[in-house]
Amino acid sequence: MRGIAKSLLLTGVALVTMAAAPQASETYTEADFAHVAKFDAHVHANVDDPRFLEVARRDGFELLSINVDYPDFPPLAEQAKIAESMRAADPLRFHFATTFGMEGFGTPEWTARAEHSIDTALARGAVAVKVWKNIGMVAKDAGGERVFLDDPRFDDVMAHLEKRRIPLIAHQAEPKNCWLPLDQMTTENDRSYFRAHPEYYMYLHPEEPSYETLIAARDRFVARHPGLAIDGAHMGSLEWSVDELGHFLDAHPNAVVDLAARMSNLQVQSNADLEKVRGFFVKYQDRILYGTDLTDSPPDPAARAQNPPATDDFPREADAVWRADWRYLATPLSQRVDAIEADARGLNLPKPVIDKIYWQNARRFFHLKG
Numbered sequence: 275m276r277g278i279a280k281s282l283l284l285t286g287v288a289l290v291t292m293a294a295a296p297q298a299s300e301t302y303t304e305a306d307f308a309h310v311a312k313f314d315a316h317v318h319a320n321v322d323d324p325r326f327l328e329v330a331r332r333d334g335f336e337l338l339s340i341n342v343d344y345p346d347f348p349p350l351a352e353q354a355k356i357a358e359s360m361r362a363a364d365p366l367r368f369h370f371a372t373t374f375g376m377e378g379f380g381t382p383e384w385t386a387r388a389e390h391s392i393d394t395a396l397a398r399g400a401v402a403v404k405v406w407k408n409i410g411m412v413a414k415d416a417g418g419e420r421v422f423l424d425d426p427r428f429d430d431v432m433a434h435l436e437k438r439r440i441p442l443i444a445h446q447a448e449p450k451n452c453w454l455p456l457d458q459m460t461t462e463n464d465r466s467y468f469r470a471h472p473e474y475y476m477y478l479h480p481e482e483p484s485y486e487t488l489i490a491a492r493d494r495f496v497a498r499h500p501g502l503a504i505d506g507a508h509m510g511s512l513e514w515s516v517d518e519l520g521h522f523l524d525a526h527p528n529a530v531v532d533l534a535a536r537m538s539n540l541q542v543q544s545n546a547d548l549e550k551v552r553g554f555f556v557k558y559q560d561r562i563l564y565g566t567d568l569t570d571s572p573p574d575p576a577a578r579a580q581n582p583p584a585t586d587d588f589p590r591e592a593d594a595v596w597r598a599d600w601r602y603l604a605t606p607l608s609q610r611v612d613a614i615e616a617d618a619r620g621l622n623l624p625k626p627v628i629d630k631i632y633w634q635n636a637r638r639f640f641h642l643k644g
């Protein structure tokens with residue numbers, strides 16, 4: 275800052291130059307990656323793997339592993355055991371979020387059971403609760419009707435979380451590409467995933483709720499619980515437009531979003547208008563959590579679903595994903611992005627913005643101390 279003031283005295287031209295491109299000392303470099311404190315607020319540890327903790331330690335990351343009621347993941351009880359064991363191995367670095375099952379939703383016992391399972395996990399160290407896209411897309415109540423997140427039968431559980439100041443991580447819907455024809459999808463990774471998984475490709479299932487229906491239910495839910503701290507996973511499924519995401523954040527001051535598995539959607543937008551995406555990060559620097567969706571699973575290629583890792587060398591993949599994202603967010607450098615079949619220039623975000631989205635926001639939002 276002092277440098278800018280001094281230049282101001284010297285010449286107006288210098289000021290103009292600096293306003294257009296931040297000084298090197300105001301941004302991080304690629305070499306700063308490992309020694310800046312960072313937090314990946316969206317990973318899935320599905321194996322008790324000390325190598326995950328090692329690479330996180332080496333690269334300067336704390337982790338939030340999110341347990342999910344997902345058929346391709348191990349059963350919830352096993353996910354919980356893995357999370358507790360990894361947390362015990364490195365309690366300052368490894369954090370986890372719990373979830374609850376939907377069986378019996380709509381019966382009088384369901385609420386008590388869900389609250390009990392949440393409380394048990396909190397007592398064992400969980401710092402948040404996750405709800406998944408199965409609510410809205412799969413789950414049915416005891417009467418066989420589809421359940422949406424704004425259902426009043428969730429109210430007691432949400433009030434319970436609010437009272438205990440526990441944040442909720444909500445993954446609702448899918449990327450908008452899931453409802454578009456293949457040739458209109460904006461990223462290659464979505465195109466190849468949905469081509470290979472017609473059962474999850476909603477464009478082929480017009481009888482299922484539309485993207486707009488699911489997003490509207492989510493928005494009504496967030497508005498219905500203004501005192502609940504909500505983290506919209508995967509850019510709140512508004513990954514296709516930073517303008518739309520900005521409207522969501524403006525309308526819901528209790529919400530933050532994570533970036534997990536949606537960097538390519540941002541890169542499509544920054545390739546079209548870099549200053550716009552950069553401006554989005556600067557404007558919402560207190561509301562964005564860095565996250566990847568890195569998933570350390572038992573070796574079974576068929577069960578990998580949409581998550582990034584694609585080889586057997588998980589630590590190497592984690593390191594590569596983290597470094598690529600750092601290069602994009604923290605530096606002005608270009609890189610090849612296969613998911614969009616193009617190069618993407620980095621956003622070169624200022625240090626204070628990087629420190630918030632990579633560290634401070636997650637620490638604050640999940641009430642982490644020490």
Ligand SMILES: [Zn+2]
Binds near residue numbers: 316317318340534567
């Ligand atoms: Zn995930």
